[in-house]
Amino acid sequence: MTILLVVFVSFLNAQNLNINSLEKEIIKYNREGKHTLSQKKLSDLLFSGNLTKEEEANVLFFMASTYRGVSDYAMCIDYLNKSAAIAKDLSKDNVLRMKLDYEYAFVYFDNKEYQKSKKMMDNIAARHYSTIIPEDHAYILMQEGYLFLMNKDYSNAEKKYNEALQIIKSENSCNLPIVYVKLMELYHFKKQIQKVESLYAESVKISKSCGILKYETYAASEMEKIYKENNLLGKAYSVGIRVDSLRKLEDLDNRVSEMHIIDKKYLEKKESLEDESVFWEQICAVLIAVILLLIIAYSFFKSRNLKIEKMKMKEEIEQIKEDLNSYSQKTNLGVKFESTKSSILNSDQLTERQKELVQLMAEGFSNKEIADKLFITESTVKYHIKNIYSILNLKDRKDLFKKISNI
Structure with a gap:
């Protein structure tokens, strides 16, 4: 369940x-x-x-x-x-x-x-993915272009960048600054500073329009580096101030630190739950084992008790036969009983088993308690009591107590 x-x-x-x-x-x-x-x-x-x-x-x-x-x-x-x-x-x-x-x-x-x-x-x-995502393919082209750039193969680098540029234009123009910055680096190596500045201006415009601070910071950082390498220190200083301002807004270090704290907290919470889960699994395993043992014990004792009950029944059937025979003889005598407890218990009209029952009834034991003491079933106790009432002309146990109390 x-x-x-x-x-x-x-x-x-x-x-x-x-x-x-x-x-x-x-x-x-x-x-x-x-x-x-x-x-x-x-x-x-x-x-x-x-x-x-x-x-x-x-x-x-x-x-x-x-x-x-x-x-x-x-x-x-x-x-x-x-x-x-x-x-x-x-x-x-x-x-x-x-x-x-x-x-x-x-x-x-x-x-x-x-x-x-x-x-x-x-x-x-080598895998020739059929479900290739266009933007991912564009980023791979840019990486290939950069590797060409590192080897000073500017022609193939520019070719790869332009292929990537066409894909990004058709897919998501907000990502164009990524390609523009790569092209800025290429044109810097080719000493085409005007093209670099034009691409930087376009990158800033798109980044602001799309609200992507990271791209604006990325473009400004590259522009600062290019100005420094071309000894344009005044322009580098001006862009550098902008970079510092953007990085404060981006607050990347604090964001990473906060993410690590969150990640650690979730990890600890998960581990705690896993430990708790293992604990309850162990508890459930123990409970299941206990239940199984109880079922086995119950089955064993039930089987043993059934055998004992069968033996008792055989003995009681023989006793009942004797009682019936004795009862038949004693009721024909028409003997009047004395009203004392001793006379009842010493009476020849009751069998020894019946006298035992009268004694236990007089001591206030219930039918179940009498059955346990005499090692017989409760139904057999009821049978004997019924015969005792008939022999002693009693209506019920209350009537028996009245008779006994008149000692």
Whole structure:
């Protein structure tokens, strides 16, 4: 019954999670710099314990991308590993498995682990994903372009960046600053500062329009670095002030610290519940073991008592036959009884068993107590009492007490 109740409650509490809707909400929060809101929502879902394995893997993935959004690459990789551990049991064509490959490529790249990122990118190219997400493909193109840039292959770098630019324009113009900053870096190496400044101005405009502080900070930081490297210190100072102001608004360090505190709190809460769950599982196991032992003991004693009762019944049937014979003879004599207790107990009209019953009745024992003392059934006691009443011309036990009291 308890198990059925637990299953029923779990059914009522089921999340019925809409993964696509959740992903859009998390992306929106993260772009607005509300990473702690994303983390809290995702932590609540994980803590609920009402997710399917696929839902749990997706929620862990969204948590990873949230940490990448605040440049906490260690936590991002940790959550990616947790998600991947579950996703490996999902079907090979599951979209999440593809997303994980891309996210690994991105986080390794952002963390400047270019060899690991290149390995993931080669893996992605070899798999020829049919369900490729256009923006993810654009980011891979930008990473390929950056690797060309590092090797001073500016032509192929620009080609990759422009391919990415066309995809982002058609998918989500709010993400254009990401490509523009990459192009700013390229044109800086090509000594085309005017193009760099033009792209920076466009990046700031789009970032403000879309309300994405992170992109504006990203573009300003790159512009400051480029001005310094080109010895344009006045402009670098001016942009640098803007960068400091943006970073204060972004408050990234405090946000990461707050996220770690929240993550630790949820982890401790989860561990506490797991310990409690283990405790109650142990209690339930002990209770089940006790119940089983009680059932076994009950069955054993019941079986033994049935055998004893059968033996008693055989003996009592023989006794009843004797009593019936004695009763038949004594009622024909028409003997009048004395009204004292001693005369009743010494009377030849009662059998020894009946005298025993009269003695116990006189001492105030109940039918059940008499049955236990004489090792007979209660029904047999009632049978004997009925015969005693008939022999002594009594109506009931009250009448017997009156007769006995007249000693």
